[in-house]
Amino acid sequence: MDYGLYRRLPDEGGVFRFTGGIESITDGHTLWVKGEDLTVPVSLEKTKCYLLPTHEDTGPKAPEQIRWNTVCTLTEGAKVFIGGQVKTQNNRLNFCSTKEEPLMVIFYNCPDDDLPQEIISGARTRNEYWNYLTPISLVIGALSLIYIAASFIGRTAYYLTVISAIIAVFIPILPIFPPGLLLAALHRRLAWNVRKLKANLDLMRFGLLQDNSMQQNLRHYTIRAIILETISWLLILSGVLLNIVFIFALLVQFQVITL
Helix, strand or coil: CCHHHHHCCCCCCEEEEEEEEEEEEECEEEEEEEEEEEEEEEEEEEEEEECCCCCCCCCCCCCCCHHHHCCCCCCCEEEEEEEEEEEEEECCCEEEEECCCCCCEEECCCHHHHHHHHHHHHHHHCCCCCCHHHHHHHHHHHHHHHHHHHCCCCHHHHHHHHHHHHHCCCCCCCCCCCHHHHHHHHHHHHHHHHHHHHHHHHHCCCCCCCCHHHHHHCCCHHHHHHHHHHHHHHHHHHHHHHHHHHHHHHHHCCCCCCC
């Protein structure tokens, strides 16, 4: 989007991208973004806004979603990327979210040319297996196991079921205890390297990374990433299994259970 294109737009607008700096916020939800030759209004109502964290030696970080009403705390001139629908609202053309074309607003502090690479690398290197549903599923699973243990705790014929349910409650934290801790550490290191490899593959597919060796052996590196990820999961599962066996051995040793 530039000034010439903005002036020629029909009332129905279209889908565009625009980069610039924050100029002001009016009406509590209208963000004015100033580019090289154009200042455009952006409606933040029902819009998902993201902040790309700065990094030094920690590597790229994935954009963090922020509430649109917290944008007021950002300083004037902060860089922002907008992508989405431009249409007429209140007798003026502005960026706004629609059901078919949700608006993307990203605040960042890096060179414009590096923005796609920073976002893709940051998103790939974050642990995608941990999200807002993970804690909920862990709590539901733990409560279910506790219920099972409580249901059979008074029945001696099912003491092994009770012990198994209690041990299973602690499976999510078992990898951080010895002797499986070493395997968990190897899993963490290998999984991090796999995510970096996947990020480089993504960047290369989008033409944002120039690596002739990787380009010529794209299939090889893709298969390598799959194999390394499989090995990393086998390591963590082996660590959990090792700790379960260790706990059962202790219970047998102290005659808590008999085989």
